[in-house]
Amino acid sequence: MGEDLRESATRRRPHDTVIMETSMRTRTLILGLAALLAGCSVLAGDETSPVQQSAPTPTEAAPTLEAPTTPSPLADSPDMTGEGPSEIVLTVWTSEGLSPSSEAPGGQVLVEQLAAFDETHPDIRVEIYVKRSQGPGSTLAYLRTAPPVAPDVLPDVALLDQKALAQATAEELIVPIGSLLDPAIANELYPAARELGTIGEQMVGLPYALEVQHLAYRVTFFQEPPNSFEAILESPVPYVFPAAPEDSVNHTLLLQYMAAVDGNLTDEEGRPVLDADALREVLGFYADARAAEVVDPALFQITDPAETWALYRDRQANLAATTSTLYLAERDQVRNTAVTWTPxxxxxxxxxxGGWSWAIVTQDPERQAAAMLLLNFLMNPVNQGTYTQASYWLPTQPAALAVWGDGDPYTGFGDLLLRNARPLPDPSLQSVIGGALQEALEAVLLNDVPPVQAATEAAQSVNPPQEEAP
Structure with a gap:
């Protein structure tokens, strides 16, 4: 790895695809693909080219949301466009699913936004590299290994998922973004998004693209949305969700338990705790659902909501867990379908x-200022709203979601979910709480353990021992 990194300082980086280099000071814009891809270069073996796709025109906001009509520069943004400064080459690492690539949904929209940024910032050239999300060659792997052997290959800005953001923060691989970020942007984020980018009391990343899990159901089978335990038990329609653990626990169970305890997973000293009474209620629902044959223990063979969504899409299920990203990408393939939150x-x-956040890697103040200019531009509500709608992700700002328009039936639903959301727990906390939750659910559904017993044993395995009174 070290030798490869040294070599990459003088040639293209391994394990990534160069999607776009923007600089039009010496170029003339022409119509068509060439104009949009001015300066692009693509590595052999991983070719990408933007699709021909028009960016949606921003529409007026839904009644509860306020959408701007055109992008506008932030007044407090540092001025990097004065005469005389040398060109700054800004290196940005993105992931496969969020990039200006023909293989990524919305890739052409991002191409157009980067071209617009280039026009207004002629002294900043942006180079974008697509990195793997996990494993060797991933962004996190290079952030860890490059500094001692080839620091020049490091990016100025990187897009990180929630786990990578937490790990990069713990290992001091990134610069906390809070001190660089315009407070106006932080204040306009959904609370759950702001919490997603915050570790401890410090904002370390700028949340950009979000995903939530929810239900899809066929309206012909339900008079009311099946979004409560009671509604599920009153319906004969089987409830299909991935019951096997994703990491330490399936996210449906985790969500339902967190809803029961209002998201409180720690005590006043920050130690993990389980509420036995709340867990007993959740486990009691599953015991009743199994008895009513609306929850099948065979669901423990399913880990990914993509599997349950496929069952629904292919008409093998009528009530199933999915994610916002999956549903938005394929909603035109299903009929008589509505969405609601997880019961x-x-x-x-x-x-x-969960989702992806922008992180600052460079330690250089001038490059940090240039990086923030780019992020401010991408986070403009019109830009973020247009891109997330095209790429099937949810934006992190209400004003950006409003750009989707009230003509999109998902706009109001997405806003409702994001206003009532919490980020997935920190991985270390989730491993403790989640493992106990998952074992309790399996005990109830697979081994006929009474919910009271399973909940009590789970709480005892997590909660700190009670101090005996003197």
């Missing part, structure tokens, strides 16, 4: 959100 004990909306 909760009270029927109130609740969601767990």
């Amino acid at each position: 909760t004990p009270t029927g109130d909306p609740y969601a767990l959100v």
